[in-house]
Amino acid sequence: MLSVHEVTRVVDGKALVDRVSASFERSQLSLIIGPNGAGKSTLIKLLSKQLQADAGSIAYDSTNVRAMTQRELAKIRAVLSQSVELSFPLRVWEVVMMGRYPHFAGKPGAADERACQEVMRFFDVADMADRNYLTLSGGEKQRVHFARVLAQIWFSAAGRCRYLFLDEPLTFLDIYYQFEFMGKLRELLKSGDLVIVGVVHDLNLAARFADKIVLLHQGRVLASGSKAEVLTRENIKTAFRLEPTLFHSDRDAMHLVFDV
Amino acid sequence: MRLLGSQDRSFSPYAGIVPVLAIALLVIAVFSIRLGAVTVQFADMASALIKRFEAPNSLNITERIFMEIRLPRALACILVGASLAIGGVLMQALFRNPIVEPGLVGTSSGAAFGASLYFVLGSVLKFHAGEWTLPIAACLGGAAATALVFLISETASPNRESTTSLLLIGIAINALFLSGVGFLSYIARDPQARSITFWSLGTLSGANWRSVALVAAAIGIGTLIALRHARSLNALMMGEDEALYLGVDVARLKLTIIAVNVVIVAVATSFTGVISFVGLIVPHLLRLMRGSDNRFLLVGALFLGAIVLTAADIVARVALRPAELPIGIVTSAVGAPVFIALLRGREYRF
Numbered sequence: 056m057l058s059v060h061e062v063t064r065v066v067d068g069k070a071l072v073d074r075v076s077a078s079f080e081r082s083q084l085s086l087i088i089g090p091n092g093a094g095k096s097t098l099i100k101l102l103s104k105q106l107q108a109d110a111g112s113i114a115y116d117s118t119n120v121r122a123m124t125q126r127e128l129a130k131i132r133a134v135l136s137q138s139v140e141l142s143f144p145l146r147v148w149e150v151v152m153m154g155r156y157p158h159f160a161g162k163p164g165a166a167d168e169r170a171c172q173e174v175m176r177f178f179d180v181a182d183m184a185d186r187n188y189l190t191l192s193g194g195e196k197q198r199v200h201f202a203r204v205l206a207q208i209w210f211s212a213a214g215r216c217r218y219l220f221l222d223e224p225l226t227f228l229d230i231y232y233q234f235e236f237m238g239k240l241r242e243l244l245k246s247g248d249l250v251i252v253g254v255v256h257d258l259n260l261a262a263r264f265a266d267k268i269v270l271l272h273q274g275r276v277l278a279s280g281s282k283a284e285v286l287t288r289e290n291i292k293t294a295f296r297l298e299p300t301l302f303h304s305d306r307d308a309m310h311l312v313f314d315v
Numbered sequence: 316m317r318l319l320g321s322q323d324r325s326f327s328p329y330a331g332i333v334p335v336l337a338i339a340l341l342v343i344a345v346f347s348i349r350l351g352a353v354t355v356q357f358a359d360m361a362s363a364l365i366k367r368f369e370a371p372n373s374l375n376i377t378e379r380i381f382m383e384i385r386l387p388r389a390l391a392c393i394l395v396g397a398s399l400a401i402g403g404v405l406m407q408a409l410f411r412n413p414i415v416e417p418g419l420v421g422t423s424s425g426a427a428f429g430a431s432l433y434f435v436l437g438s439v440l441k442f443h444a445g446e447w448t449l450p451i452a453a454c455l456g457g458a459a460a461t462a463l464v465f466l467i468s469e470t471a472s473p474n475r476e477s478t479t480s481l482l483l484i485g486i487a488i489n490a491l492f493l494s495g496v497g498f499l500s501y502i503a504r505d506p507q508a509r510s511i512t513f514w515s516l517g518t519l520s521g522a523n524w525r526s527v528a529l530v531a532a533a534i535g536i537g538t539l540i541a542l543r544h545a546r547s548l549n550a551l552m553m554g555e556d557e558a559l560y561l562g563v564d565v566a567r568l569k570l571t572i573i574a575v576n577v578v579i580v581a582v583a584t585s586f587t588g589v590i591s592f593v594g595l596i597v598p599h600l601l602r603l604m605r606g607s608d609n610r611f612l613l614v615g616a617l618f619l620g621a622i623v624l625t626a627a628d629i630v631a632r633v634a635l636r637p638a639e640l641p642i643g644i645v646t647s648a649v650g651a652p653v654f655i656a657l658l659r660g661r662e663y664r665f
Contacts, residue, residue: 105559129562139553142411143607153553156546157562207561 056080057102057218057250062111064097071097073274074111079267081216082244084237085252086261089271090295095254096222098271102252103134103220116216129157131217133207135224135253139200141188147199148184151175154206170209171202177239178202193227200224201236211248219243221253225260233257237264258299262286262309270294282309332604332611336618343625344393348385350629352637355381383523391522391586392628393621394530396593398583400620401538403594404601404612405576408548409569410478417580417594420485420573421460424492426584427515429456431499434510450526450585456492457581461573464488478555478569516641517590519628526586537579538617544568545609552607590643592650593623599657 057079064072072094079085089095100106102113104120113120115131133154141150148171155167163171175181178201183191188199201224208217219240225233237260243249255261261268261282268285270278272294278285286309292298302310349355355377363378374382402417410419418424433452467488468481496515500508547568550558555565584590600623601615624642627649631640 103560105556124562125559125564126562129560132560134556134560136556139557142552143407143413143602145552145607149606149608150553153550153561156550204560 056116056216057252058114059102060112060114062098062101062108062113064094064101064106065109070274072101072108075271075274075276076111077269077276077279079250079252081250082247083251083266084240084244084264085250085267085269086265087252087254087269087271088256088258088261089277092273093271093294094274095271099134099220099222099252099254103132103218104128105134115218126157129207131208131212131215132220133204133218134220134222135201135204136222137224137226138193138197144187144189146184147180147186147188147191148175150188150199151180151203151206154203154209157207166210170206174202174206174209177205194229194232197224197228198232201239205243208249211246215248217249219249219251221251221255223254223256225255225257233260240264258286258291258311262311286311333614333618336615336622340393340618340622340625343622343629344389347392347625347629348381348389350632351380351385353377353380355385387524387527388519388522388628389625390527391519391530392625394527394534395519395583395587395590396597396620396622396624397617398530398534398537398579398620399590399594399624400597400616401534401541401613402576402580403596403620404598404609404616405541405548405572406594407598408551408609408612409572409576410482411552411554412482413599414595415482416591417576418489418584418589418591419482420576421464421488421492422457422577422580423584423589424489424496425460425463426453426457426581427511427589428460428492428495428499429453430514430585430588431496431503431511432456434507434514435499435503446525450582453585454581457584458577460488460492461577461581465573513641514588515643517588517643517646518639518641519587520639521586530583530586533579533582534617537575538613540571540575541613542610544571545613548572548609549607588641588643590624590646592646592654593620593627596650596654596657597623599654603657 059075059077061074061076062072063070063074075094075098087095087098097106101108104113104123104125115123120128151171151174152163152167154174155163155170159167172181175184178198180195180198180202183195183199188196191199204219208219211217225236228236240251241264244251265282267280268282269276270285270290277294278287278290286301288299288301291311297313299311299313302312304310348360359377359381363374363381366374366378367382399417403415406415406417406419407413429452430449433449437448437452464481464485468484496511500511503511547558547563550561550563551565551568558565580594597616597620598612601612601619604615605611624646627642627645630649631642631645634640634645
């Protein structure tokens with residue numbers, strides 16, 4: 056479980072993230088939404104310890120992130136970002152193997168090889184193993200990137216949760232791969248020890264897949280909870296300055312339409 | 316099974332190529348040693364090496380040419396070529412930019428400035444350390460210019476992704492120090508100006524055992540440290556954020572790599588002058604052979620850098636025989652078209 060208590064991050068006198076508290080449970084897909092400048096990116100960077108909080112505390116299980124080194128953290132925490140460009144040509148399997156770097160010194164062990172093979176099959180990139188990453192299409196690159204990041208936390212860590220953060224990784228994927236990726240996350244969550252917290256822009260994607268939603272507005276939590284609790288007309292209007300029409304279809308799905 | 320095939324390769328990034336490079340280096344070094352006004356036979360080499368330990372004073376003239384001129388020069392070629400190539404790998408990896416040279420952070424222009432100061436003002440400054448004066452002046456110049464680049468970039472850009480600003484400040488400081496070199500050449504008397512020009516083009520004719528030993532120490536220690544960080548440099552190919560997510564201490568990595576680069580490049584340059592293009596082209600040649608894994612690039616650069624500079628030295632000695640061309644002219648003149656041809660090839664994409 057990931058617990059966030061009164062976390063604040065100030066830049067140039069302005070609180071980008073202002074006393075945010077939240078908790079993210081294992082086996083749940085938690086998504087952070089909000090308008091531009093609401094502090095989503097900053098919050099996810101604080102959670103993954105890319106940035107340090109100016110006040111408040113963040114705990115992985117019960118360990119404060121301040122007490123953990125980046126090396127320790129890298130074994131149980133992975134971050135999927137928007138897109139990754141390589142500066143030099145590498146083969147796809149070399150890129151995926153980088154995800155295992157925190158786990159071995161020198162040569163990769165059998166477990167590292169196995170993790171790479173499994174994760175490449177899981178994300179359907181095994182056929183590209185020997186191709187040059189720089190010659191792939193944008194969508195292919197992103198899937199290789201998914202495989203690399205998941206390779207980092209592919210095996211359960213003894214007695215600890217694993218943490219996956221999503222920093223808008225779906226931005227450059229078409230709708231098919233967006234849905235496919237969300238489906239894969241659901242599959243991964245079945246392991247029972249995985250905490251996933253992500254930032255997404257697409258409200259309908261959040262409405263379709265999130266177990267828990269945190270709505271940020273001006274650096275603060277405007278609402279948090281289930282989609283029914285958070286995705287109300289009032290909340291959306293306050294945060295996004297547009298009034299949505301909400302549709303509920305069968306299978307517990309919600310759809311937001313902005314008909315301005 | 317395809318995956319198993321690639322798995323095998325991942326275990327040994329060096330397999331196949333490094334032994335070939337090592338043999339090629341041996342062949343070209345021996346060829347270089349034999350070549351010259353006096354041909355050194357294998358028998359001379361063997362007898363000289365044996366006498367060196369048993370009776371150092373009984374060497375005949377051919378053996379002395381081998382021990383005192385050809386061998387140190389060949390070793391200097393190997394070590395300096397390796398230094399420049401390793402420096403190129405490190406800087407390209409650090410800046411994540413394929414067009415970066417080891418001198419980028421001010422090292423070689425600073426060294427050229429230090430050397431020029433020595434040529435023009437050396438007699439006035441009363442700074443004497445015998446045959447070491449020039450190397451010390453060059454080394455200090457290189458270190459000072461690099462330190463300046465760092466100080467400015469630390470104070471000017473407290474933002475996180477500072478490699479771009481480091482690169483730009485490096486370009487500015489290079490321009491500044493080269494203008495200093497230009498000024499010194501302008502005020503210099505003719506023989507001094509000629510020394511500056513010659514040094515700026517690089518030469519290996521002054522190689523001796525002591526300089527060889529010092530360059531060997533620098534490149535040896537530098538390579539060991541660099542190899543320890545090769546994986547972190549791989550992770551850095553994806554950017555500073557991704558490297559951090561993989562547990563790399565990016566700030567420390569940068570500092571370590573630049574320090575290693577400055578030491579090996581400044582030391583090598585201080586004895587030979589500025590030799591361009593080797594540090595740029597060797598990493599590219601290696602990437603064409605076997606991708607961009609820095610573990611392979613660093614080991615490969617040791618050998619290929621040595622091969623390239625030895626080959627260039629042979630050309631420099633042969634082209635205008637009996638006169639000798641500055642080696643920097645050869646590396647640039649041959650390196651530039653080769654480089655362009657490589658980039659136009661279809662296999663190599665950025």
